[in-house]
Amino acid sequence: MRGHVRTRLGEPRPGVLVSDGVTVTTTAHDGSFSIQPTGPFVFVTRPAGFTSENWFVPAALPEFDFVLDPEPDVFPHRFVHISDIHVGAGPRLGQLYPQPVEIGTEAALTRFLTRLPELEPDLRSVIATGDLTDLGLDEEYDALKSAAAASPLPLHLLPGNHDHIAGTLEGLVSRTGYALHTGDPAGYERHLGPRWYSFDLPGLHVVALDWHTHEIGLDHLVQDAWLRADLESVPAGTPWILLSHDQPWTSILDGLPWQPVATFSGHRHTSRVVQVGPTLHVNTPTPLFGALDFSPPSFRVVTWDGERIALRTRTVDGPARATFSVPEVPAAAPAPRAGATSCPARRTARPCGWPATWCSPP
Numbered sequence: 001m002r003g004h005v006r007t008r009l010g011e012p013r014p015g016v017l018v019s020d021g022v023t024v025t026t027t028a029h030d031g032s033f034s035i036q037p038t039g040p041f042v043f044v045t046r047p048a049g050f051t052s053e054n055w056f057v058p059a060a061l062p063e064f065d066f067v068l069d070p071e072p073d074v075f076p077h078r079f080v081h082i083s084d085i086h087v088g089a090g091p092r093l094g095q096l097y098p099q100p101v102e103i104g105t106e107a108a109l110t111r112f113l114t115r116l117p118e119l120e121p122d123l124r125s126v127i128a129t130g131d132l133t134d135l136g137l138d139e140e141y142d143a144l145k146s147a148a149a150a151s152p153l154p155l156h157l158l159p160g161n162h163d164h165i166a167g168t169l170e171g172l173v174s175r176t177g178y179a180l181h182t183g184d185p186a187g188y189e190r191h192l193g194p195r196w197y198s199f200d201l202p203g204l205h206v207v208a209l210d211w212h213t214h215e216i217g218l219d220h221l222v223q224d225a226w227l228r229a230d231l232e233s234v235p236a237g238t239p240w241i242l243l244s245h246d247q248p249w250t251s252i253l254d255g256l257p258w259q260p261v262a263t264f265s266g267h268r269h270t271s272r273v274v275q276v277g278p279t280l281h282v283n284t285p286t287p288l289f290g291a292l293d294f295s296p297p298s299f300r301v302v303t304w305d306g307e308r309i310a311l312r313t314r315t316v317d318g319p320a321r322a323t324f325s326v327p328e329v330p331a332a333a334p335a336p337r338a339g340a341t342s343c344p345a346r347r348t349a350r351p352c353g354w355p356a357t358w359c360s361p362p
């Protein structure tokens with residue numbers, strides 16, 4: 001594929017990264033590029049201060065000119081991190097979890113996104129780190145896209161394991177011993193495009209990966225090679241952050257030319273921030289329902305001031321600063337009554353879906 005990267009006014013943009021998700025090239029002085037794609041898309045790394053309506057295109061196009069639209073930026077830069085919105089839709093809505101409230105909907109996501117500017121002014125974008133849909137179904141992707149279209153803020157999306165299950169509930173053990181779902185990334189690509197990519201904020205390079213397919217070994221070598229090529233295409237030592245559905249660990253971080261200043265993830269439906277060496281790992285719960293650690297629906301406001309990442313955690317419908325207490329949990333579940341058909345461990349009055357050995361009646 002040949003083409004150019006230009007601004008809306010037609011000005012050529014040299015030094016912009018263009019990639020097919022495998023190799024990375026840089027535009028010449030006249031904004032031109034040439035790449036022989038082997039991946040399904042060709043995408044541009046949007047420079048700081050620019051956005052683009054069409055930042056990726058099918059790799060089969062012989063020519064394409066990427067157009068960048070200037071985007072006034074406010075520095076320090078502030079964005080919101082959310083995760084695991086699990087948008088469900090259609091006849092299988094809520095099928096996966098026994099509690100119907102543990103799922104997102106188009107209406108709930110639309111309400112959250114449209115309220116964000118009033119909840120937090122001066123935001124530039126929203127980053128959602130995977131499990132965007134609950135079962136990876138077409139109707140769920142359609143609901144997600146409808147909610148995203150109503151968002152007053154740009155969204156940066158990346159996949160989680162639920163986005164790749166394509167309606168199945170088959171499990172596997174990953175190459176590093178992680179219990180996960182099987183994965184088929186075709187649905188995500190058909191609806192949302194590249195599963196790994198990069199873009200730039202002022203003084204900060206941002207990289208998104210597909211953690212699930214990396215973890216189960218569908219394309220980890222390709223992603224590893226692309227990540228290195230991407231980093232080697234920006235000035236050495238550039239501060240960068242890594243977006244990944246689960247907290248990236250040694251299988252992703254080992255061997256990188258330099259480490260990210262922060263990673264942003266979800267997957268665990270918990271609120272947790274840890275510093276490991278030079279990297280702050282930020283694990284954020286969902287804003288659409290309560291998390292597994294009893295934290296309420298929440299989101300993080302992230303501020304980049306050019307030197308460091310600052311975080312502020314907010315509840316969606318509660319106080320501006322999240323505080324909560326953990327309810328007392330019994331030391332042991334009560335013994336099941338004779339003839340009981342409910343699940344004592346989860347105290348549901350109907351089958352809960354866990355393996356029968358966990359809650360079988362006597």
Ligand SMILES: [Fe+2]
Nearest residue numbers: 084131267269
């Ligand atoms: Fe999730």
